[in-house]
Amino acid sequence: MSRIVYSRPFEGFNQSVWPEMTDWLCDHIVRLEAAFSDPLARLNREIKSGIDSTTADAYGAPQGGSLPQTEGGAIGAAGQPSDRLAG
Numbered sequence: 001m002s003r004i005v006y007s008r009p010f011e012g013f014n015q016s017v018w019p020e021m022t023d024w025l026c027d028h029i030v031r032l033e034a035a036f037s038d039p040l041a042r043l044n045r046e047i048k049s050g051i052d053s054t055t056a057d058a059y060g061a062p063q064g065g066s067l068p069q070t071e072g073g074a075i076g077a078a079g080q081p082s083d084r085l086a087g
Contacts, residue, residue, distance in 0.1 A: 004032070 006028060010021045 006032075 008024060010024075011017050012021070
């Protein structure tokens with residue numbers, strides 16, 4: 001299983017920083033969605049049609065096998081963003 005973590009410290013009980021906090025959250029959720037929308041749409045189409053040998057080869061899976069598991073995902077376990085999400 002992978003977990004995506006990207007955070008920024010803020011004073012959540014201080015209402016004066018809420019506009020800045022929500023702006024940051026909105027900006028980064030839009031970036032996250034943009035980073036994953038095309039790959040997820042492609043994978044959705046492939047899953048619905050069945051994974052063929054071309055797709056399996058692209059992911060390094062043996063023909064007819066399962067896709068490899070990863071530990072980090074698009075954002076590493078240490079919370080470092082990918083280039084598409086850096087901001």
